[in-house]
Amino acid sequence: xxxxxxxxxxxxxxxxxxxxxxxxxGLIFGVMRMVNFAHGELIxxxxxxxxxxxxxxATWWILVPGIVVTAILTSVLVEFVAFRWxxxxxxxxxxxxxxxxxxxxxxxxxxxxxxxxxxxxxxxxITSTVTxxxxxFEAIDLGIIAATALSxxxxxxxxxxxxxxxxxRAAAEDFDTARLLGVRSDQVIRxxxxxxxxxxGIAAVFFLMRTGRAAPSAGLIPMLKGVLAALIGGLGRLQGxxxxxxxxxxxxxxxxxxxxxxVDGMVNGIVFVLVAVLFIFRPTGILAAGSSxxx
Amino acid sequence: MLNKRLLAxxxxxxxxxxxxxxxxxxxxAVTAPAPTAASTSSSTEDAPQQAEPDDxxxxxxxxxxxxxxxxxxxxxxxxxxxxxxxxxxxxxxxPTGEALKIGYAADFSELGGFxxxxxxxxxxxxxxxxxxxxxxxxxxxxxxxxxxxxDPETAxxxxxxxxxxxxxxxxxxxxxxxxxxxxxxxxxxxxxxxVSSTEPLxxxxxxxxxxxxxxxxxxxxxxxxxxxDQGWRTAATFSVPGPYFGYLVEVFTEEYEALGxxxxxxxxxxxxxxxxxxxxxxxxxxxxxxxxxxxxxxxAFQAAILxxxxxxxxxxxxxxxxxxxxxxxxxxxxxxxxxxxxxxTFPAPDGRMVRFLNSYEQAKGTAxxxxxxxxxxxxAILVIAQAVIDTGSLDPATVGEAMIAGxxxxxxxxxxxxxxxxxxxxxxxxxxxxxxxPSLAAVYEVFE
Numbered sequence: 001x002x003x004x005x006x007x008x009x010x011x012x013x014x015x016x017x018x019x020x021x022x023x024x025x026g027l028i029f030g031v032m033r034m035v036n037f038a039h040g041e042l043i044x045x046x047x048x049x050x051x052x053x054x055x056x057x058a059t060w061w062i063l064v065p066g067i068v069v070t071a072i073l074t075s076v077l078v079e080f081v082a083f084r085w086x087x088x089x090x091x092x093x094x095x096x097x098x099x100x101x102x103x104x105x106x107x108x109x110x111x112x113x114x115x116x117x118x119x120x121x122x123x124x125x126i127t128s129t130v131t132x133x134x135x136x137f138e139a140i141d142l143g144i145i146a147a148t149a150l151s152x153x154x155x156x157x158x159x160x161x162x163x164x165x166x167x168x169r170a171a172a173e174d175f176d177t178a179r180l181l182g183v184r185s186d187q188v189i190r191x192x193x194x195x196x197x198x199x200x201g202i203a204a205v206f207f208l209m210r211t212g213r214a215a216p217s218a219g220l221i222p223m224l225k226g227v228l229a230a231l232i233g234g235l236g237r238l239q240g241x242x243x244x245x246x247x248x249x250x251x252x253x254x255x256x257x258x259x260x261x262x263v264d265g266m267v268n269g270i271v272f273v274l275v276a277v278l279f280i281f282r283p284t285g286i287l288a289a290g291s292s293x294x295x
Numbered sequence: 296m297l298n299k300r301l302l303a304x305x306x307x308x309x310x311x312x313x314x315x316x317x318x319x320x321x322x323x324a325v326t327a328p329a330p331t332a333a334s335t336s337s338s339t340e341d342a343p344q345q346a347e348p349d350d351x352x353x354x355x356x357x358x359x360x361x362x363x364x365x366x367x368x369x370x371x372x373x374x375x376x377x378x379x380x381x382x383x384x385x386x387x388x389x390p391t392g393e394a395l396k397i398g399y400a401a402d403f404s405e406l407g408g409f410x411x412x413x414x415x416x417x418x419x420x421x422x423x424x425x426x427x428x429x430x431x432x433x434x435x436x437x438x439x440x441x442x443x444x445x446d447p448e449t450a451x452x453x454x455x456x457x458x459x460x461x462x463x464x465x466x467x468x469x470x471x472x473x474x475x476x477x478x479x480x481x482x483x484x485x486x487x488x489x490v491s492s493t494e495p496l497x498x499x500x501x502x503x504x505x506x507x508x509x510x511x512x513x514x515x516x517x518x519x520x521x522x523x524d525q526g527w528r529t530a531a532t533f534s535v536p537g538p539y540f541g542y543l544v545e546v547f548t549e550e551y552e553a554l555g556x557x558x559x560x561x562x563x564x565x566x567x568x569x570x571x572x573x574x575x576x577x578x579x580x581x582x583x584x585x586x587x588x589x590x591x592x593x594x595a596f597q598a599a600i601l602x603x604x605x606x607x608x609x610x611x612x613x614x615x616x617x618x619x620x621x622x623x624x625x626x627x628x629x630x631x632x633x634x635x636x637x638x639x640t641f642p643a644p645d646g647r648m649v650r651f652l653n654s655y656e657q658a659k660g661t662a663x664x665x666x667x668x669x670x671x672x673x674x675a676i677l678v679i680a681q682a683v684i685d686t687g688s689l690d691p692a693t694v695g696e697a698m699i700a701g702x703x704x705x706x707x708x709x710x711x712x713x714x715x716x717x718x719x720x721x722x723x724x725x726x727x728x729x730x731x732x733p734s735l736a737a738v739y740e741v742f743e
Binding site (some may be wrong): 003013074117136141216253 | 398403404405407408409412413416534535536537541561562563565567568570571573574575576578579595599603604606607608613623627628629630653664665
């Protein structure tokens, strides 16, 4: 019993990180009907910003806000430089644009920084644990779970109780009608990207605390997991993104723990198969998203 | 519409995952920066023999000769120390003979750039030094570097361009699949020497394919011997099926158990992806007895994370990792103090490798990002140069045969003696991280 509870705790910690990224992916999808494969670059750029700050002797008290601010600014910048110009293009063109941003950012770091990874000190407490009732809680897992809950609550609050949030929701529901009613598309989209950047920044903080590493493809795997989590939960559904992230983390941990040695290297493959099976029964994910048109 | 979009996205994800994942042909994960190995290669090595861990610079001729016919005696071996001492601002007369052209099919992509960006810089600088002291038997050394972009198709095209340029030999990139593409073009007529690969399948003299470093078989056997020598009787391993990350553990397990050790369990991870080992650590914590050592080819940042999580779970096991540790910045990471790892050479302060690195930094004003790979690039050039000196020929096939028959090129990482095979039989160094720097723990010679 202790073992399964331990695995659930570990899974929630891992899944929380995925959920934070999935929230940002879901938010952008809700507004632009685009799966943003460049979302991971917010983590990549933040990682190099952390490395740069760490070189100046900055502590994690500086790095944390630095990472979050970098992610927000990068998100808004990417929207302005890349996505703004293809809003009216086809879904496929937008998808390609997001791939393009991903590859350009990655290549830029290879060319102008290095293909080798860069490292900076992780916080001293990063692997600290608290044992309660025989269950070991990693401090960072507790942090991630708390951050995920707070981020979801904050995002929901922003969407429900602020003017910008209501505009985003209106745009997500029916962008054309929202515009006719006076919602300014530029502002709404910029706000959505800023919010997605904030969420990616929070995820990046935990990811970078754990790895202490900046690499040109640092954001690739988190992005893939985040997109997968968003798909599992139902694209465009914030609660779905969180559910998808937590579920993905739990499944991964359970597979790593429970699979026999002979097939334990197939965790990722099995996860994709399970997702495919899920889509047979729930084609739009666990929570179905509403339909809308992008601007 | 949404369903179609979902299908497209899932397909995209699958394609990306497939592109980023490890596969059987040796392609490493996107951020999996390590040399590759084959899981099916058979070993012809004897048991590792521990050498004196003195200054990390084995003397010439220290490696035992094999059974192959030795190459013709060198007419004038290149004086490596003179090359390393060359002052580019005061060079002798420029060599005037027919140029020795060496191609470098370098991978500047994120996949292999960590090796070939510093490797090609080191190779180009080494060529400058060689030319500064009169070249190779009066021949200028010309290095032609082309980018294969991490892509097998491009690698094949680049190889053809290099052959069209008239190169005598090609320096190859790190990974198996791209080297394989080059070999299809060279077709056993032009020698290919991979600067950094440890893949045993690339050590194929019939294809004139050589490695500049020891193989994964050698480093895994040396690691097993080292673990047993330390009195570590139980081990846990981390692997992923396939080349390098899986093959190393496979060989380690076989050798370790043959030497009397017991591997208690093997746990999965994904290179460059796994950043949380909680599930595996919890399983290890439940083992009885506990492992004395953890062996894996983990990337450095992953080793640091795992080490921290093991410590926190009260698991008092030593960490022993493969050469991916230094390749991925092991000495720039916190939380790795006390870790052991296998390596290509030891940076002795007065050793050739350190002299070369210092010389480069002084000349170029910036340090090379890699120590081992820079030295291996220089060694690969030395092997080709020595074969040209021995044969007096620039014919690729003649030079290739001479490289393979070579019984001892005194290089920067040790003595490279192919003895008719495709591997140089250089020693495997085991370092420990002490005070954030490498400390030589042992040297093993594993003859192939």
